[in-house]
Amino acid sequence: MIKIDSLFVTRLYRSSLSEFTEGPDAVELENSCLSIADDDQAGQAWCEENDYPGYTSYASLDDLAWRFPIFKDLVSVLDKHVAAFVKDLQFDLDDKKLKMDSMWINILPEGGSHTSHIHTHSVISGTTYITIPNGAGAIKFEDPRSAMLMAAPERKIDARNELRKFISIAPKAGEILLWESWLRHEVSLNKAEEERISVSFNYGWE
Numbered sequence: 591m592i593k594i595d596s597l598f599v600t601r602l603y604r605s606s607l608s609e610f611t612e613g614p615d616a617v618e619l620e621n622s623c624l625s626i627a628d629d630d631q632a633g634q635a636w637c638e639e640n641d642y643p644g645y646t647s648y649a650s651l652d653d654l655a656w657r658f659p660i661f662k663d664l665v666s667v668l669d670k671h672v673a674a675f676v677k678d679l680q681f682d683l684d685d686k687k688l689k690m691d692s693m694w695i696n697i698l699p700e701g702g703s704h705t706s707h708i709h710t711h712s713v714i715s716g717t718t719y720i721t722i723p724n725g726a727g728a729i730k731f732e733d734p735r736s737a738m739l740m741a742a743p744e745r746k747i748d749a750r751n752e753l754r755k756f757i758s759i760a761p762k763a764g765e766i767l768l769w770e771s772w773l774r775h776e777v778s779l780n781k782a783e784e785e786r787i788s789v790s791f792n793y794g795w796e
Contacts, residue, residue, distance in 0.1 A: 596752060599752075600731075600733075600734065600769075600770070600773060601675070601678060601679060601769070601770070602731070602757075602759070602767065602768070602769050603671065603674070603675040603678070603716070603766075603767065603768035603769070604759070604765065604766070604767050604768075605671060605674075605765065605766055606764055606765055606766070607667060607671075607718055607764050607765065607766050608667075608764065609670075609671070610667070610670040610671070610674075611666075611667055611670065613663070613664060613667040614660045614661075614663045614664050614667075616720065616763065616764060618660060619660060619664070619720055619789075620720050620721055620787060622658060622660050622661070623695045623697065623720060623787050623789070624697070624787075626647065626651065626654075626658070626695060627645045627647070627695060627697055630645075630647055630650055630651055632649075632650040632651075633645060633646065633647045633649065633650035633651060636649040636650055643698060643699060643701065643702030643703065644696070644697045644698045644699045644702045644785070645695070645696075645697040646694060646695065646696050646697070647694040647695045648692075648694040648696075648790075651694065651695075652692040652693060652694045653692070653693070654693045654694065654695070654789075655690065655693055661693060661789075664693075664718070664789070665690055665693070668690065668716070668718065668766070668791065669690070671716075671766055671768060672688060672690075672714055672716075672768065672793055675714060675768045676688060676714070679770070681713075683795065686795055686796055687795075687796065688713055688714060688793040688794065688795055688796075689793060689794060689796055690791055690792070690793050691712070691792055691793065691794040692712075692791060692792045693789060693790070693791040693792075694789070694790055694791070695787070695788075695789055696717075696777075696786075696787070696788045696789070696790055697785050697786070697787050698726075698727065698777065698780045698785065698786040699780065699785050700780055700781070700782060700783050700784075700785075701779065701780065702727070702779070702780045702786070703727055703776070703777055703778060703779045703780065704727075704776055704777035705776055706732065706774055706775065706776040707774065707775070707776070708771065708772055708773065708774050708775075709771040709792050710771070711771075711794065712771035712792035712793060712794050713770070713771055713793055713794060713795050714768055714769070714770060714771060714792070714793040715768070715769060715770075715771040715773075715790070715791070715792050715793070716766060716767055716768035716769065716790065716791055717729070717761070717766070717767055717788045717789065717790045717791075718765070718766040718767075718788065718789050718791075719761045719762065719763050719764065719765050719766075719767075719787075719788045720763060720787040720788055720789060721763055721784070721785065721786065721787035721788075722761055722762055722763045722786060722787075722788075723782035723783070723784035723785075723786065724782060725780070725781040725782035725783075726760075726780050726781075726782045726784075726786040727777045727778040727779050727780040727781070727786060728758040728759055728760045728761070728777075728778045729758070729759050729761060729767065729775055729776070729777055729778075730756055730757070730758045730759075730775060730776050730777070730778055731756065731757045731758075731759070731769070731773055731774070731775045732755065732756055732773075732774040732775065732776075733754065733755045733756065734772065734773060734774065736755055758778065761788075771792060
């Protein structure tokens with residue numbers, strides 16, 4: 591008798607932002623992101639100095655919920671999704687809790703992308719998608735075992751998802767994705783003429 595099990599698993603949470611409760615108005619949220627980007631001179635300077643395409647508030651304004659009421663409302667919605675994901679992951683939080691410790695805006699223009707990275711010093715990371723035009727870049731997740739595959743041959747094109755080295759997800763406006771912060775990911779090239787707008791965040795354990 592042959593028995594083949596999957597020994598370990600990487601979970602990816604995907605849902606509409608309004609699954610549990612109505613979130614902030616999408617148009618107001620988009621306008622807020624654009625307005626903040628226009629006013630954030632420090633963030634614009636950082637993007638220029640670091641050759642970041644488009645705009646991110648990561649290095650200048652990552653405390654949006656403290657500064658702007660609409661983002662505070664967004665956090666209350668995200669908390670519910672993170673709680674559902676934590677339950678699925680079966681974390682033993684030892685009477686502690688996960689709390690958002692950073693949130694930032696990302697605006698990628700046509701031709702913009704975001705290179706492969708992880709979110710250190712966090713437990714759960716995620717993104718909620720505000721404006722996703724047709725042709726906007728997908729988010730691409732990398733198999734965490736990739737560095738240890740060594741001489742392994744490539745997988746077949748039609749290999750099952752759990753066996754692939756990379757998985758690309760094309761998000762929709764109004765969706766949220768959550769993953770464990772150690773999972774390496776990148777944003778593929780934005781082929782749309784319009785800007786791709788999202789809000790990313792980290793949750794830490796305290």
